[in-house]
Amino acid sequence: MSTSSHEIFGSPCWVSLLARDLESSQRFYAGVLGWDFRPTHLGGGIMVAFRDGAPVAGIGALAGSTGAPVLWTPYFAVEDADVTAARVLERGATMAVGPVAFGTGRIALAADPAGAVFGFWQGEVVPDWSVGRGSAPAWLELRTRDAFAAAIFYGEVLDWAGSRPGCCAVSYEHAHVVLRHGRDTVARISGGALEQAPDPEVRPRWHVHFRVPDLEAVVEAALRLGGRIASAVQTSTTSRSVVLADPEGALFTVVTPQD
Incomplete structure (x- = not known):
């Protein structure tokens, strides 16, 4: 049964990477994360990554010789892409692409006031894909200078913490803004302790965390495949994680449960 974006509005509904060399990116992520790739009905420039037969993420080819950075981008479900785009602009942020017709729905790319890139989608969503479950990413994290300001922006743009069915709930926990859809934690915003001044050294961006069985x-x-380590290994009581960069510089996080 298909699900429409208006039923899960405000929630992450997909993640994707736009790469300069699509074939090279497929080889890298297949070798590192064990993904296999299948074409979509949208053409050869867009592939869907699968793990154990379930969809994980999308990888597409950057058009032409654009200087756009290669990065992993989360997409959020919305009821009306035009309304969401207007909210983005009203709050001093930037619309980069769209909204435009794409497949069975409408898609857009934006950057929040601090410069972090995100997308939103109106239409049918990928069945059985939900952050924190199955083959989907473990969670999404916005690392930004001012978590409180970011929470207000995304809350107003994506209608978080509303009273209508399908909406997400937001809470503040241990200096993080935490977004939940039902019982699932789907995203968090990190920017230092809320009572502290914003960190000017942080380059705001969304990080996608993928589960792996063996971090090392x-x-x-x-x-071995041309990537690099972009952070120290982080250890908590429940997991170990590290930020990696693929050969084109796109950052992603891998996380494994703590023994």
């Missing part, structure tokens, strides 16, 4: 094996594969 994934890091070794990434280095």
Whole structure:
């Protein structure tokens, strides 16, 4: 049964990467994360990554010789792409693409006031894809200078913390803004302790966290295939994670449960 974006509005509904060399990117992520790729009905420039037969993410080819950065981008479900785009502009942020017709729906790319890139989607969403479950990413994280300001922006643009069915709930926990859809934690916003001044050294961006069974094996594969390590290994009581960069510089995080 298909689900429409208006039923899960405000929630992440997909993640994708626009790469300069689509074939090279497929080889990298297949070797590092064990994905296989299948074409879509949208043409050869867009592939869907699968793991164990379930969709994980999309990878597309950047058009022409654009100087746009290569990065992983989350997409959020919205009821009306035009209304969302107007909210983005009203709040001093930037619309980069669209909204435009795309497949069975409408898609847009934007940058929040601090410069972090995100997308939104109106239309049918990928069935059984939900952050934190199955093959989908473990979670999404916005690392920004001012978490409180970011929470207000996304809350107003994506209608978080509303009272209508399907909406997300927002809470503040241990200096993070946490977004939940039902019982699932789907995203968080990190910017230092809320009572502290924003960190001018932080370059705001959304980070996608992918689950892996063996952190060291994934890091070794990434280095062998031309990637690099972009952070120290972070250890918590429940997991270990590290930020990697693919050969084109796109950052992503891999996380494995703590023994």
